[in-house]
Amino acid sequence: MASGSGAPGGHHGRVTSAALLGRDQLPTAGRLVVKVGSSSLTTPDGHLDPERLRAVVDVLAARRAAGTQVVLVSSGAIAAGIGPLGLAARPRDLATQQAAASVGQGLLVAHYTRAFGAHGLRVAQVLLTAEDTWRRGQYRNAHRALTRLLDLGVVPIINENDAVATDEIRFGDNDRLAALVSHLVHADALALLTDVDALYTGAPSRPGSRRVAEVRGPADVAGVDVSARGSAVGTGGMVTKLDSVAIATQSGIPVVLTSAALAGRALAGDDVGTWFAATGRRSSIRLLWLAHAARTHGRLVLDDGAVRAVLERGTSLLPAGVTAVEGTFEAGDPVELVDGAGAVVARGLVAYASDEVPQLLGRSTGELRAALGAGYDRELVHRDDLVLVRRGR
Numbered sequence: 001m002a003s004g005s006g007a008p009g010g011h012h013g014r015v016t017s018a019a020l021l022g023r024d025q026l027p028t029a030g031r032l033v034v035k036v037g038s039s040s041l042t043t044p045d046g047h048l049d050p051e052r053l054r055a056v057v058d059v060l061a062a063r064r065a066a067g068t069q070v071v072l073v074s075s076g077a078i079a080a081g082i083g084p085l086g087l088a089a090r091p092r093d094l095a096t097q098q099a100a101a102s103v104g105q106g107l108l109v110a111h112y113t114r115a116f117g118a119h120g121l122r123v124a125q126v127l128l129t130a131e132d133t134w135r136r137g138q139y140r141n142a143h144r145a146l147t148r149l150l151d152l153g154v155v156p157i158i159n160e161n162d163a164v165a166t167d168e169i170r171f172g173d174n175d176r177l178a179a180l181v182s183h184l185v186h187a188d189a190l191a192l193l194t195d196v197d198a199l200y201t202g203a204p205s206r207p208g209s210r211r212v213a214e215v216r217g218p219a220d221v222a223g224v225d226v227s228a229r230g231s232a233v234g235t236g237g238m239v240t241k242l243d244s245v246a247i248a249t250q251s252g253i254p255v256v257l258t259s260a261a262l263a264g265r266a267l268a269g270d271d272v273g274t275w276f277a278a279t280g281r282r283s284s285i286r287l288l289w290l291a292h293a294a295r296t297h298g299r300l301v302l303d304d305g306a307v308r309a310v311l312e313r314g315t316s317l318l319p320a321g322v323t324a325v326e327g328t329f330e331a332g333d334p335v336e337l338v339d340g341a342g343a344v345v346a347r348g349l350v351a352y353a354s355d356e357v358p359q360l361l362g363r364s365t366g367e368l369r370a371a372l373g374a375g376y377d378r379e380l381v382h383r384d385d386l387v388l389v390r391r392g393r
């Protein structure tokens with residue numbers, strides 16, 4: 001049996017997302033995703049710190065012993081690769097980051113294997129790209145593998161597959177990946193562990209910044225300043241954490257954000273860190289990704305009638321309403337839909353490659369069918385593949 005500490009592999013006492021968990025119910029969560037950032041796993045000079053890693057593992061093992069299934073999303077591969085490669089600091093270019101991550105990932109997981117093993121727990125390494133969390137075929141595979149691992153009592157340890165993720169498609173940070181993973185495994189809650197104990201009203205080092213204890217919706221963070229850059233070893237700072245929070249909370253998953261040092265208290269439901277209440281119900285992961293995480297590959301310029309149809313009537317975008325196309329993309333890629341002044345109206349997955357689009361522009365579906373054949377009369381962006389950025393009146 002894979003589970004060694006007597007902690008159940010089954011999903012006992014699971015709180016369904018319909019119950020919309022509150023902070024004090026966090027101890028009853030049946031399935032948690034915990035994301036730990038590089039800044040919580042490193043020494044001041046940016047190298048992996050096995051002591052800090054062990055401290056996080058001790059907290060998670062205690063939760064497992066109490067019957068909670070845990071999925072760990074861990075950064076730190078690049079940090080773990082710096083020393084063995086003889087690099088002075090975290091590399092800036094993509095190729096060296098990928099090399100450092102490839103060297104470091106095995107070492108990182110070796111540390112986790114030892115630390116969880118001391119608690120009788122087995123771990124699995126799962127490397128994902130962003131696409132694995134939302135493209136239907138890959139999503140199903142990842143979902144099946146992860147739920148089987150959890151049923152077997154294993155702690156899956158997820159990181160981005162840095163070696164194959166190119167600049168266009170990679171997250172770089174693991175914050176948004178963790179939110180998509182939470183959706184993928186139907187987690188009851190997500191914990192984001194970083195080097196600050198909470199979200200603050202402004203840069204934590206700035207005098208007068210105050211801890212935000214609870215966020216019930218987007219209005220509660222409207223005045224919060226997250227512009228200060230993150231730690232030297234982390235990626236994305238608070239900006240990508242708030243993106244992650246938006247993805248999770250809008251799909252019914254609450255988030256607690258705190259430091260690794262306060263992880264035990266936060267998971268016990270104490271009033272530490274920042275609690276982000278769930279605001280929505282489980283929804284399409286593809287659309288969440290499109291709205292919050294996707295890097296777009298091009299733009300379609302809409303005429304006024306198409307802007308109104310998309311915004312006010314929620315229709316698909318037809319080639320007849322498009323006046324110009326910019327960028328290079330494949331069919332299925334995310335693009336921006338912009339109005340004549342260049343303001344973004346929506347994001348969508350485009351049904352044609354960029355080199356096919358110019359011949360379609362401004363022409364009705366009837367004309368296109370007659371001129372180019374059946375198949376060319378379909379929508380440019382189907383309404384199921386669209387999220388609005390600017391709301392209709």
Ligand SMILES: Nc1ncnc2c1ncn2[C@@H]1O[C@H](COP(=O)(O)OP(=O)(O)O)[C@@H](O)[C@H]1O
Nearest residue numbers: 037038039194200202226230231234235237238
């Ligand atoms: N309003 C804010 N509240 C808290 N932290 C903030 C805020 N604005 C920026 N930050 C910075 O975000 C950093 C955490 O992000 P990051 O370094 O990317 O961590 P990680 O490696 O855990 O992902 C903190 O060190 C903090 O300085």
Ligand SMILES: N[C@@H](CCC(=O)OP(=O)(O)O)C(=O)O
Nearest residue numbers: 037038075076077078174235
């Ligand atoms: N995936 C890479 C980069 C992840 C990263 O730095 O993210 P984070 O520390 O969560 O902002 C790694 O494991 O080093």
